[in-house]
Amino acid sequence: MKNILIIAAKEIQEGMRNRWVLATTLLLAALALTLSFLGSAPTGNVGVDPLDIVVVSLSSLTIFLVPLIALVLSHDAIVGEMERGTMLLLLSYPIGRRQVIFGKFLGHLAILSFATLFGYGAAALALAITGTAISSDSLLAFAAMIGSSVLLGAVFIAIGYLISTLAAERSTAGGIAIGIWLFFVLIYDMALLGGLVVAQGKPLPSGLLDLLLVVNPTDAYRLLNLGSGNASALSGMGGLAGQTALSPLILLLALLVWIIAPLTLATTLFSRREL
């Protein structure tokens, strides 16, 4: 365990030195602030809690941005160190390969959590300071959104490590990472929509739809944040959420499986790898 913490601390140290932490936090904060102030303008005084609107707009943003940040952070983790030659030296130390991956995971997750918490937190804080009334329900939804955003980030960090273990070169890993991002964030949903259009209103068996939504971690995240409470009415996801049997618990579990499975596969492959 101590080795894992040593590696994690080094990743964080490096992240701070490379301005990675600063850059991602500022990026998320800037976008969150923009969305929360521009986004609250059109609603006027219709009795909707402004923070709910922020939750809706921020989670839509998260679906694009957080996986991208996570993949950029993680795709290089193994293959990059291999190529630079630092991995060889590291593995000659009394440390297991699993510990290396778990340590990196912990470090990268900490960086991403920090950026999400403070970047998005800035938006909530700004709303509070400008005198907007925030109900405790909305605050809870906001906290849940930050938590699940970190989970979504963790999913893509884990996927990034798997890519990084499989790829023989950094550039390959980068290419695969972009492909994976495009697939989960854009292509998958477009294909799903296309499929529904082709089906011409023939009702899809609801079990199949549920499965299709859980298989993509970004959809699980979307449903988790936009499928309940005030957000569902605002985002129009309520209609879909009403159709599925997916409870928040199942969605959370789906995200957890999406973290554990790639991470396990990555550590197993990395442990067997010949240097």
Added chain:
Amino acid sequence: MTATVSITDAGKCYGKVEAVKHVSFTLNEGETVALVGHNGAGKTTLIKLMLGLIRPGRGSVRVLGEDPATGDFAVRQRLGYLPESVSFHMALTGRETLAFYARLKRVDIGEGNALFERVGLANEAVDRPVRTYSKGMRQRLGLAQALLGQPRILLLDEPTSGLDPALRRQFYDLITDLRSTGTTILLSSHALTELEDRADRVIIVNGGLKAADGTLEDLRRLARLPTRIGVTLADGKNAADLGASDATWRTTGDRTLEAAVQPENKIALLHQVTAHPAVITGLHVMEPSLDDVYAHFLAGQVKTP
């Protein structure tokens, strides 16, 4: 002498390439051994086997009595390793880098300052990012991390490649200091010449096989390479005046001659040549260089018992 590393009939394949075929040797406490071979001869693979980074496909590797590739890697606590063309995390400073490796080895970080002094890494450089380091400084930092925790075995993979002669010399002085502490030092290199007087023993590998193993004296003897004796003749004298007609003299320049002679005939020939001091004005005895010995073993694949 206690063996710290023993490799028995080890073999290792990467796909279809047999990087190491059948190699056996032992390294003893306090011994400095040079592992010499061409690029791609299997030196780095052997070092990786000793580190437990890869598992042998055949045979066994024992380091300090244990298999380095299994268990809780306790063996690696007592190992120091300097990889070929070592690299570090560019954004961290030298001090942070060494502190990171010290933590992994559970060594008191306070030891770091003494190590920086020992490897000659200047104080003002220690707190600069590694990105700004020259090759020599990086190599010093590499050596500092290898020396963490007073290792019993030091594996140095081409430690002097790319260093300037002054640095190289300093580097070997450091190695000499370490020898006296009972550390086993394995130096890999593709140049034998610079290892003269530095290594107790030389192991030559070629094409994944051990081509020779012994002290430099042993290797010289086994190779039976001729010593070359060169003379400069005095004015008006010729080869016949030398009185050494058993040797075949070869003209190498204006009034210089050279003969190759087997080790056992060397003294006799020298005696003959110097019997008439008036005939010659100069005399050189050229023992076979280490590179000659090396080339001989690589060409002939002579196996030593």
